[in-house]
């Protein structure tokens with residue numbers, strides 16, 4: 001199942017920079033491992049915002065929830081999820 005996920009990051013202004021840097025490092029490692037597995041298919045920065053849009057390929061809603069709630073930045077993000085299905089005009093075989 002494919003999902004479009006928008007994540008808006010909002011770190012507290014008073015968070016010490018070394019704490020923020022540690023969370024961001026762990027977030028990168030977590031995200032890159034999921035990209036290597038093909039679970040996190042796309043990761044795009046939204047230009048001009050500390051936010052991203054992503055496409056996840058997971059078995060079900062529960063797997064997506066487990067992945068998103070495991071993000072090191074999860075406590076500091078507003079996340080919105082949109083389920084996707086194949087468009088009849090798509091020419092991409094892997095769009096399912």
Ligand SMILES: O=C(O)CC1=CCC(=O)O1
Nearest residue numbers: 009027028031050051052
């Ligand atoms: O910077 C972001 O948009 C938050 C984030 C998600 C995965 C990652 O590496 O950073």
